[in-house]
Amino acid sequence: MASTSLPDAPSALEVLRARYTGQLPARLDDLTGPAHGTIELPLHVAWSGLRSFDLDRPRLRMSLYRTVLAEGLRQDVVTYLNRDLLLAQWPVLRTLISRPIREVWEARFPVLTARAATAA
Template identity: 60%
Template sequence: MVQEPYPDAVASHADVLRTRYASRLPDALEDLAGPAHGRVDLPLHVAWSGLRTYDLDKSRQCMSLYRIVLAEGQGDDIVSFLNRDLLLAQWPRMRTMISRHVRGVWEEAFPELQPGESATA
């Protein structure tokens, strides 16, 4: 039987993802200073495949941009492209369309995103 040299050091895939997403979180939702209207061009390191320009005034495009930035964006991207009010307004619907790892990290860090919490907090 071969024994792993550091059995406790092996992190699960879920733990790796949660750590990655947690490291990108803003300090507060108020730090999300992205635009609330208009067209947004995402850089290649965020939107590396498919559409890169999104119209925030079109609900589906806005939701797509937020899903991509939450999953692929770095900390600077998150505060530059996401807007606090738009995130709070979209979260109840969007939370079912993003990975459980992203959702869990964000809802744990920001209780106002949890179901049943007030979006105006």
């Protein structure tokens, strides 16, 4: 009887990388979210806990960015994240997000890696 071998299933890390790669904007300039004020995230992004974030409060702003990077779809990323705020926060934000998120963002946008290196 011939043996049938199934292709190796992707690892959990590969699945996560593919998911987060799919949420990336084409360019950082596509991140046109607000820089000030309060944002109320939809349930599909903030499905548990806090949904309203005051961008003028640094901890809440960081929490919003962590949530959108981890749970948002591409449209959420471009709608709620702001290019300048992302760049300014990246040196700290990159330490608060998962490795797969950090890796796909820094691979696509080397300016983030450079920003982190200059802040160190």
